[in-house]
Amino acid sequence: MRKVKNKKVIRNLADKSFKASRTRNMIAVLAIALTAMLFTALFTIGLGTLENFQRATMRQSGGDSHGVIKDVTMEQYEKLKDHSLIKESAACEILSDGVLNPEFLKRHVELWYVPEYHYPHRFITIKEGTAPVKADEVLVDDMTLRLLGLPEETGQQITLSLQLGQVDPQVVERTFTVTGILQSDPALNVGFVIASENYLTEYAQELKGSRDENGNVMGSGAGNIQMDVNFSNSWGIQKKLDQVITESGFSVTEGDPDYLASNANWAYISDGTESDPVAMAAVGAGLFIILLTGYLIIYNVFQISVIKDIRYYGLLKTIGTTGPQVERIVGRQAWRLAAAGIPLGLLLGFVIGKWIVPLVLARSSYAGGEVEVSLNPLIFLGAILFSLATVWISTRKPARIAGRVSPVEAVRYTEGAGGKKKEKRSTDGGKIWRMVLSNLGRSKGKTVIIIASLSLSVVLLNTVFNISGSFSMDKFLQKYVVSDFLIANARYFNYEYYGMAEEVQEKNLTESFIEACQEQDGFEKGGRIYMTCEIALDPESYKPTEHVLEDKNGDLYYMRGSTKEPYWKDENGNYLTAFYGMEDYPLEKVEPVEGETDPAVIKEKLVTGKYVLGQVDVDDNGKVLKDRIRYHAGDQITLVMEDGEERQFEILSLIKENTRLTNRNGANFAFYTTEDVFKEMASPQFLMSYLFDVEDDKEAAFEEFVDNYTTSQEPLMNYESKQRWVSEFLSLNMLFTLVGGVLTLVVGVIGVLNFVNSILTGIVTRKRELAMMEAIGMTRRQLVRMLMLEGIYYAGITILVSLAAGSLLSMTLVRALADGMWFMDYHFVLWPMLPVFPILLLLGILVPYLAYLPQRKESVVSVISREV
Known part of the structure; x- marks a missing residue:
């Protein structure tokens, strides 16, 4: 060819x-x-x-930074930083266990050393001044200066109360000169003070205090070096960190003497998207x-x-x-x-x-x-x-x-023609509704496309509302709140409440704050929670479970990284505990998982003073961590009070850890009893927190009152409210509905355009056919009725398909999604589709009518002669 x-x-x-x-x-x-x-x-x-x-x-x-290798020494850092995978690294060192100025009660402030070249990676932006050079020079963020009541000016001096150590903490006062002011992040409730490299030299001996003679970390705090690491890209960060550690001569196995802990920066979603099938x-x-x-x-x-x-x-x-x-x-x-x-x-x-x-x-x-x-x-x-x-x-x-x-x-092509047609004989074959059905069947593919495009938007709309309607506020709030409000000393919310006699006056909740809340309009009911660490567990009475680790000397410990952390003991060798006393309202909020589960029986037995509840740890989803169960219901224990007096108890039930009921200090042992038993064994001065509910229509006004009170009346007090989590839930629901609604709207517009296009072009391509029908006696009014009936049939079939597909999708996909999401509770709904159906019927009538209007002006002869 x-x-x-x-x-x-x-x-x-x-x-x-x-x-x-x-x-x-x-x-x-x-x-x-x-x-x-x-x-x-x-x-x-x-x-x-x-x-x-x-x-x-x-x-x-x-x-x-892509990741961090935690708690390394400078010697370890020097060995790690030269690995071929590492593109950039920095040794960042925390310089205190806390900054204890009273002005920082409601905003945590940290003292760090960060190399100047690494400032951009830590989002350290100097908006005025220069980086510190001398040991007594620092950068300070603007919010920290405002909390101290100081102007945003360089050259001035600030005094910080620095906590050094955790087991036997010391507090030192240090005065620094401000050489530069940092831009604080409004979304981050943490302030930063950045010291110079000369600070490390000046206080080198002090910064070694967080390690023992073998270099093992004794606890997080002053002197711990965090090695920030950047690779060439952010894929497989954790695997790269492990490779760097092992190939540099260290271990990634907890418990090994040369173990180094590391973790990928959780901001990099690319490191783990492959394990997120939902996303x-x-x-x-x-x-x-x-x-x-x-x-x-x-x-x-x-x-x-x-x-x-x-x-x-x-x-x-x-x-x-x-x-x-x-x-x-x-x-x-x-x-x-x-x-x-x-x-x-x-x-x-x-x-x-x-x-x-x-x-x-x-x-x-x-x-x-x-x-x-x-x-x-x-x-x-x-x-x-x-x-x-x-x-x-x-x-x-x-x-x-x-x-x-x-x-x-x-030349003889007709849409939908093909194959042999069975000859029909009837006396009523000319009825309009039969003709319409015949027309729809002529091009089954086009009919399916139109119905599918219209149905898709309707089904999508119903699915969006079905999912958002299955969002359960009750389930969502169960994870985060147990009451409308929780009030306590500001130090409680900074994890600084331990219930020790020498500091309780500075860290406990005041009765005046409770009384002010009780007197406020809308208050319903509440209850106090007391807590102390001065009641200990007699080791002779305690029988460890199979999950508790013991060394060869019989001492109990747990692993934190590569370090064996012993269970805390007092000077008499008794295990320290977190011991709680609760009034009726918070006691009703505990969730038993072993032993007695009837709330009435639990309360009745606790009042006798012969029983306590034991706490078990849970994961982020509220599931009991079985490998951390330290005791069981029915165990007999002896608790030792501050004056040496002993008291025997039986563990009535094991209850789930709930951070809204505890002091969040991570004690090895935690026990609960009633308010009266607690006061007998300790003192009313250990008032840790107070939970209470208010009338639903008064929550907003009550929050405004509590906010004003903790700002102007008792600034050392603080609070958490349910309203914060309610707002977050509503925002989540609104966000899903908004995005889903926009998608549904555009899909709906496309579906309508498809319908309009199909009707319009169908009429244009059938001009000759319609003219022939008019020539053999069909009136134009009948033709319009036939075309409008076609549109109504399209709408009717779309309604039926939408109902069937929407119901099927709801009962399968949406139900499966709801079963897999902790904050969803499946509800079957069809109501979102109902307002759309009349619109579909109206479109089915109007579109064919308007599309045929231009054809009415042409004569039958001109149409047939032009199309031949």
């Missing part, structure tokens, strides 16, 4: 055919633009939210829905266009055009339409995504920080690739139809 250079001819034919289909082009460009817009919005929201979450999380985690499934589902939505309309547009121009393609075949050349003509038109629609979609999608990202962040725990949505090339690259893939997939079949049709078939 001779090769003919006809590419230019094919291009000309494609371009002229393109110009002749203006209506098709407008609808196709809009369809492609909407598809590209959806992809772009999805990528913008996803990547923009990810970037801002990551930036905010980096601030909370302390920096943007990956959500992204995949979003991409699939958009691709399917785009396919439905783009495919339908081109299928209808090909069918409309099928005679034209048949004529091209008669003059020698091959099938592949016809396919190229259709494909060239598709790519021209894509070139026009995709840029518009990219612009609209980015604008919509940039609008939604701040709304996403405003309804998250990162609210308040600066929000940036960068022009990330990945957003546009991903959107372009997926949009082009959708156009390619959607136009393949229509192009093949055009390319494979023979000239003879093209």
Whole structure:
């Protein structure tokens, strides 16, 4: 076969055919633009939210380094830093166990040394002044200066009360000169003071105090070096950290003498996304829905266009055009339409995504920080690739139809024709409703596409509301709160309450604060919690479980990294405990998991003074950590009071650890009894916290009162409220509904466009057919009724399909999702679809009616003669 250079001819034919289909082009460009817009919005929201979450999380985690190797010595650091995987590292050293100025009760402040070259990685931004050089020079953040009542000026002096050590802490007062002022992060309730390298030299002996003679860490605090590490990329961070440690001659196995602990920066989502199937499934589902939505309309547009121009393609075949050349003509038109629609979609999608990202962040725990949505090339690259893939997939079949049709078939081609038809004989075959059913059946593919595109948005809408309606506030709040309010000394919220006699006056809750709350309008009920560490467990009476570790001398210990940490003991060799006394209200909140579970029986037996409750540790999801069970219900123990008096108890039940009921100090043993028994054994002065509820309609006013009271009346007191978690839950629900609603709206618009396009082009391609029907006696009013009835049938079938698919999806996918999410409680709903159904019926009536209006002005003869 001779090769003919006809590419230019094919291009000309494609371009002229393109110009002749203006209506098709407008609808196709809009369809492609909407598809590209959806992809772009999805990528913008996803990547923009990810970037801002990551930036905010980096601030909370302390920096943007990929990982940290913890508690190393300078000798270990020198061996580790030269590993080939490490691109950059820094030895950052914490210089005190706490900064105890009373002004910092409600905002934690830390003293650090960070090498100056590493400042950007720790988000240390000097907004005024210079880095410190001398041992008595520091950088201070602006919020810390304000809390100290000082102006934001360099050159002034500040005095800090530094805690050194934890087991036997010492407090020293040091005065520093401020050489620079740092920008504080409003979303991070932590202040930073940065010292110079000369501070390390000046106080070298002091900073060795956190290690024993073998170099083992005695506890977190002054002198501990955190090695920040950056690799060439953020993939597989933990694996790289382990490789660096092992290849440098150390171990990653806890308990080994040369063990080094490390962890990846949890801000880097890339390090572990492969283990998050829920996130990956959500992204995949979003991409699939958009691709399917785009396919439905783009495919339908081109299928209808090909069918409309099928005679034209048949004529091209008669003059020698091959099938592949016809396919190229259709494909060239598709790519021209894509070139026009995709840029518009990219612009609209980015604008919509940039609008939604701040709304996403405003309804998250990162609210308040600066929000940036960068022009990330990945957003546009991903959107372009997926949009082009959708156009390619959607136009393949229509192009093949055009390319494979023979000239003879093209001349007599009728949409939906094909195969043998059974001859029907009836006296009522001319009824309009029968004709409508016949018309719908002629092109089953087009009918399925229209119904699928309309049903998709309705089902998606119902799914969004079904999921958001299954969000359970009760389950969400159960994890975070046990009462409407919790009040205590500010030091309690800084994990500084231990219930020791020498410090209790500075750290306990005042009765005046409780009375002020009780007298406030709306107060319902509450209860006090007392706690002390001055009641110990007699080791002779304690029988360790199989989960408790013992050394060869019989001493109990637990592993913290590579260090054996012994159970805390007092000077008499008794194990220290956290001993709690509770009034009735908080006692009702405990959750027994072993032994007696009836609250009434528990209270009745505790009152006798012969029983206590033992605490067991739980994980983040509230599940009991069985390998940390230290005793069982029924065990007999002896508790020793401060004056040496002993008292025997039986452990009545094991109850779950609940940080809203404890002092959060991580004691090895924790026991609970009633208020009266506690006062008999200790003292009322150990008043740790108070829980209470208020009337629902008074919560907002009550929170305002408590906030004002802790600011102006008793600034050493502080509080937590349920309202914070309620707001977070509502924000989560609103966020899901907002994003899902926007997606549903765009999918719905595409579905309606598909319906309008199908009806409009169907009427145009059936001009001759409709004219023939009018010629044999059918009135134009009957024709309009027939077309409107077709639209109603489309709407009716869509309603039935939506109801069936929505119910099936709800009872399968949504139920499975609800069962797997701790804060969801499945509820079957269909009501979100009901308001949409009348709109579908209205569209089914109006669209055919309006589409046929222009045809009424043409005569039957002119239509038939033009179409022949």
